[in-house]
Amino acid sequence: MKKILLLILIAFLTHSCLVTKNYQEPELDVPTVYRDFKEIDSTSMAMVPYECFFNDPLLLDYIDEALTNNYDMRLALQNVYRSQALYRQGRAGYVPTLNVDASVNSSDFSDNSFQGQQARQGNQSSDGNVPSRIEQYDLTGTLDWEIDLWGGITSNKRATAAAYLQSEAGQRLVKTSIISNVASQYYLLMALDEQLEIAQQAVEARKGSFDITEKLKKAGLEREVAVQQSGSQLKIAELLALDLELQIKLAENAFSVLLGKNPQEVSRGKIDSTFLDREIEIGLPSQLLRNRPDVVQAEFNLINAFELENVARADFYPQLNIGASAGFRSVNASDWISSASLFNTLVAGLAQPILNNRRIKTNFEVAQINQQTASLEFKQTLLTAYQEVNDAWFTQNSLTEQYKVRQEQVEFLDNATDYSFRLYQSGLSSYLEVLIADSNKLNAQIELVNLKLNQLNATVELYRALGGGWNKKIEPASTMLSNEEKKND
Structure with a gap:
């Protein structure tokens, strides 16, 4: 988090050195x-x-x-x-972009696949039965902002x-x-x-x-x-x-x-x-x-x-982008919208073009x-x-x-x-x-x-x-x- 704030600070300091x-x-x-x-x-x-x-x-x-x-x-x-x-x-x-995405995924992995074995180990019910399908519920908001650095x-x-x-x-x-x-x-x-x-x-x-x-x-x-x-x-x-x-x-x-x-x-x-x-x-x-x-x-x-x-x-x-995403993610529909399902991510990236076919x-x-x-x-x-x-x-x-x-x-x-x-x-x-x-x-x-x-x-x-x-x-x-x-x- 401190590194991201440092990138933002650098962006505002270098904004005074516009190339335009x-x-x-x-x-x-x-x-x-x-x-x-x-x-x-x-x-x-x-x-x-x-x-x-x-x-x-x-x-x-x-x-x-x-x-x-x-x-x-x-x-x-x-x-x-x-x-x-x-x-x-x-x-x-100047305005950041904001997107909201809601999705439900339902997957049935093979028993011999790595994903299938992990899913069955982590999703055994109390009676020892393994559910045939794994479901995941997502409600995510994504914010992306390009800083006018130059x-x-x-x-x-x-x-x-x-x-x-x-x-x-x-x-x-x-x-x-x-x-x-x-x-x-x-x-x-x-x-x-x-x-x-x-x-x-x-x-x-x-x-x-x-x-x-x-x-x-x-x-x-x-x-x-x-x-x-x-x-x-x-x-x-x-x-x-x-x-x-x-x-x-x-x-x-x-x-x-x-x-x-x-x-x-x-x-x-x-x-x-x-x-x-x-x-x-x-x-x-x-x-x-x-x-x-x-x-x-x-x-x-x-x-x-x-x-x-x-x-x-x-x-x-270089182009500086700051992104953030937050929302609710759960494998059960019953507790999808709850504090336990809440997640967030903050990303900052600096991209410098090197080779792009001139x-x-x-x-x-x-x-x-x-x-x-x-x-x-x-x-x-x-x-x-x-x-x-x-x-x-x-x-x-x-x-x-x-x-x-x-x-x-x-x-x-x-x-x-x-x-x-x-x-x-x-x-x-x-x-x-x-x-x-x-x-x-x-x-x-x-x-x-x-x-x-x-x-x-x-x-x-x-x-x-x-x-x-x-x-x-x-x-x-x-x-x-x-x-x-x-x-x-």
Whole structure:
């Protein structure tokens, strides 16, 4: 008993010499401001809730519906539940295991066996008869406890906590993606509606032009080639309208699936009345470490790999186990549960791995590689985040200018079409000039709507790239991990 207590004392004394390391945030090359920014402003539109960022009530209802019913969102939630269950198991690593076993053994040994001779000598009754069977009744409780001598159990707990927080960040990443996808698909539907309206107007206008050229040809004032050219332009407009109708059906189907329901018709507003009238504020690059769910997810993945390396390192050292068992054991059922049948055992063991087919060393080497991989992935994710913000910012600014120029072009082409037709009516130009002007006008009108769509999507993409959409500013990953451990201790 004294030796067992001595082993326990040694365990607590050596516990201060942990072989595991504490996680340190990696050194990162974080720029002070984004490219081409001169002023330092910490205000970021990523902190604006999506309910305030979007101003279309229908779109907001669709986003709420998608966040509830979308299957990617529901799968991400299941990943959180799975990681949470594993985290609870990791926290239970400090707790000893306790098992209770009840059994009855009945044996009939041969007369010539050693066990049979001993049993018959010790179990003769008062009348000299030897019972044919020997019975034993057991009720035993067994307690086993592994001492966290080198910090491996603590590191495993931290690893499961990091995996749990990583899954939560993954769920937030899915949420931001769903919000941006729903908004982009909604704007696409409105843009297609606007383009279809333009195409249908072109069909009606070209039908009128086709009728006029046929009448002029019959009157001997125009040639057959003009009729054929006019008919060709009419068919181009009709084909465009048919293609846009197909695109609308397919976009509605895709939008319905985003909402987690069967393909169906989608109610929506008009794109010409849709504006994301919000000042563009992108904040500081360092804020991406807290606002971008994929960056947070990558850092928790790094913490998980770091702690698992600690676990693998601790496997090189001796493992101390303390066990105890107690219960009732008797050969007679009548006095099974009695003080005379009570027994107990206390065991302490220290096991040092020597030869195990290189398993421990290989596990440690793999854990080191996994940590290096996670570190590289974290830095790559952060670098990609910087690029996405810069790309979205430049795209948004460029498209704003392009939209203004395209508006002016449409106005010029509208005037050119009108002037060409008047000159044609006056016999001062050919019908070919009218067709060219009209074709250029239609193309420019379609492109103007595309630019409007791209402009809206660029703003949504910038909001997503900054980490907007999940409406919560979080602490550094190491602080979150510490708080999670304190909350559950």
